Amino acid sequence: MTNSNHQWKKTALSVVLTASLLGTASMPSAMAASAAPEAAVTTDALKAASVGQASGTIAGTPLLQSYALTDKLQVEIKSLLNETTSEGTRIAAVVRVRSSDANVAKIPDLELRVKTADGYEYPMQASVFNAHAIRPGTTEELNFLVKVDRRSPSELTELVWYAVDWYSYPKKETVQLAVPVKGQEWTGPLSSFANSASSVLPWERSFTLSPALESPLVYTPVSVNRDNTPQGPVTTVKMRVENPSATKEAVPDFTIDGRSNGNGSTDKTVFPGKRVEASPLVLEPKEQRYIHFAIPTDKDTVLTNFNVLTPETFRQLDPKGQPSQVSYNVGRYQVALPVTSRTAEFNAAKPYEPGQPFVFDSLSDTIDPHLSVSMVEFHRHENEGEGYQTVIAKLLLTNNSDLPVPVPTFQTKLITAQGMTYSGNRQTGAIAEIMPQTSYAVSYAFNMPTENEDEQYVLKFTDAKTAAPASTTIGAYRVAMQETKLDVANMSFYPFKVKLNDWTLNARYNVPSALSPNTPISYTYRMKLDMDIARNEHVVVDPNSSKMQLELVDKTGRILSTKSLPFSGVNRLISGPQFIQFDTLRTEEHEYPLDINIYEVITTPTGEAKRLVGVLKQ
Incomplete structure (x- = not known):
């Protein structure tokens, strides 16, 4: 005693x-x-x-x-x-x-x-x-x-x-x-943290894993994205990690589990996540960076919170005397995910000032800091007979450094005021890097229903590489649709400006020859164009950039022939008089009068998208 x-x-x-x-x-x-x-x-x-x-x-x-x-x-x-x-x-x-x-x-x-x-x-x-x-x-x-x-x-x-x-x-x-030890135990993935209110955190609340782990690193949840990937839905949680100490610190191994209220088609409520970045991950003193956790879910699952878990390992000898490992996780925090409406992302985006560079997340390394990105055009394009329209965003990438900069691989999305999201398809580029003190125009095409006539969208830039196959947001801005004026004296095919000074269209007869007396009479049309073409000399173009397309249309609206004219390459358009030959016609008769529709055409991964920029009438 x-x-x-x-x-x-x-x-x-x-x-x-x-x-x-x-x-x-x-x-x-x-x-x-x-x-x-x-x-x-x-x-x-x-x-x-x-x-x-x-x-x-x-x-x-x-x-x-x-x-x-x-x-x-x-x-x-x-x-x-x-x-x-x-x-x-x-x-x-x-x-x-x-x-x-x-x-x-x-x-x-x-x-x-x-x-x-x-x-x-x-x-x-x-x-x-x-x-x-x-x-x-x-x-x-x-x-x-x-x-x-x-x-x-x-x-x-x-x-x-x-x-x-x-x-x-x-x-x-x-x-x-x-x-x-009463109240200190972790009972598995369905634990509720009921005995530790300090372990239940609101969204964006910073936390450390100390003193459970002897690490000074500070973590802050900053964004969550849900993507439909080829492997199924994935929710990606992005965290900012900061090293406030004066020494190098490695990010310890920890993971997160997504939690739902069982609101899907199954009773499953816990979805294990995995950190995207591989270990070891070391931060310099005062350094900040992002880490990402991907949580695969069921198709109709909505996550409400996630648990922060640290791993533990127990080792024992198997019957053969060899060490075997028993691994398990212990929960440290439960973090509430933000409750957002379908329109929250649209309402939260900042308005974009035309011509100004976009400002991106400073901790993201997706876009080189010496590279500025701005939007030079934002128009609707037609897709006749396809059942959808295409919105084209032309972005100008400018290299402000004295060294070549690789063309970044960011992706884009358009979000409507109603919360609908459309993914952008980037034009296939022939340029791998941008020369010093030059710019490169790249187009992103967004296919959407023809009935959508919104005048404002949110243009969201995403990093699809760091947390692949999921994506993370690096910037979002509210952009306004540009109005196209049918003015043949001021047509824009960025980076080209075209002024049409004069034009004529004449029919040419192809009569039977002595060698082929039975050949029927046919027609072709020869068009003379007198144009002034001005180009921004510091903007690089490639064969996939904008082209001019001419359409011959009869009085009933039927297209008789088309001609695609590039601004680059051997047979490019030039300033001054030039002749365009329409050889293949969908008629055997001489048609008069005809209209000539002038389009800007951009080749997208799903086909050609065109925008009417001028109309000529005989």
């Missing part, structure tokens, strides 16, 4: 000293009552620490309370698992041991047992890789596990270290240390 009382006082004193150092550590009520004189000394410190924690914006995992295992060794409960499945119950504990000894200290050969609320006590098996000694001023983590053949869940109440004298009969057992 005397030894037991001495041990109880020793443990209580250790708890009080630890609480005075950590500030927000809580004490079991019995221990606090027995240690009242010592606790009174630290009241002001506890109040100050509590105020600081409440007013801060960075959440931390619950403080790890220290207990004295020996005079020189302190223990903390880092992780505690109590997971019940159809195969039984798995109980695991990770214990952190700290040494204050000036010499190498032996870790006592003690037996660890776990007690449950229904009165059971289970001996736990030590990992074969557990340390047996600890160096001065260092920390070791010890792993323990027990599998119990029971399927009814029971709360864990205590971890108890026993000193067992195996040479006495009957064997003698002495409690070395008893640690209360």
Whole structure:
């Protein structure tokens, strides 16, 4: 009895000293009552620490309370698992041991047992890789596990270290240390964090994984995107990670699980996620960067929150004497995903000032910082007979540096005020890099229903490479549709401006020859164009850039012939007079009068999209 009382006082004193150092550590009520004189000394410190924690914006995992295992060794409960499945119950504990000894200290050969609320006590098996000694001023983590053949869940109440004298009969057992653990266990993916309100975080709340993990890195959820990929729906959570310390820090292994309210076609509510970036990932002092987590879901699943989980590993020997590994995760936080409406993204986007460079996420490396991106044209184009229209956004990529810059691989989406999203198809470019102090015009085509007549959209830029196959947003702006005026004296085929000075259209007869007297009379049309073509000399074009297309149309609206005229290449349009021959006609008669429709044509992955820019009438 005397030894037991001495041990109880020793443990209580250790708890009080630890609480005075950590500030927000809580004490079991019995221990606090027995240690009242010592606790009174630290009241002001506890109040100050509590105020600081409440007013801060960075959440931390619950403080790890220290207990004295020996005079020189302190223990903390880092992780505690109590997971019940159809195969039984798995109980695991990770214990952190700290040494204050000036010499190498032996870790006592003690037996660890776990007690449950229904009165059971289970001996736990030590990992074969557990340390047996600890160096001065260092920390070791010890792993323990027990599998119990029971399927009814029971709360864990205590971890108890026993000193067992195996040479006495009957064997003698002495409690070395008893640690209360009620409310600290993780019961698996469906845990609700009901006993730890500080672990339930709102969206965009910054957090650390310390002190559960000894890492100073700060994480902040910044965006969430849902994509339909060839492998199925994927929700991507993007987090900003910052290293506030003065030393290099590696991002520790942790993951997230997506949670839903079971609002899909299945009863599944937990969806495991995976970090996209491969380890190791090291941040320099004061560095910030993004990390991404991809969560595959069912087709009609809407995630409401996600759990932040840290991995643990227990190693044991299999029947052949080879080490085998048991891995599991322990939850640290539950983070609420933002509740957004279909129109939220449209309403949140900033208006775009025509001609000004877009501003992108500064932490994204998708677009070179020396490269500016602006929009030079935004028009609707026709797709006759195809059942849809095409919106074309022409973007100007300008290299402001003195070195070549690769053409970036960003993708785009258009979002309507009603929340409908249309993906952009980028023109196939023949240019891999942009020369210094030059620009390159690239077009993105968005196919959408013909009845859509919105005048404003949100143009969203996405990085489809970093978190592939999902995408992450790097910028979004509200853009206005440009009006096309049918003015043949001022036609735009960016980067070309075309002024039509004069034109004529004449029919030419092909009469039978002596060698082919039975050949019927046919017609062709020869058009003379006199144009002035001005070009922005600093903008590079390729064969997939805009072309001029001429259509011969009769008085009933029937297209008799078309001619496509490029602005680049050997047979390109030039300033001054030139002749265009319409050889293939859909008529055998001489038609008069005719209209000539002038279109800007852009080749997209789904076909040609054209925009009417002028009409000529005979």
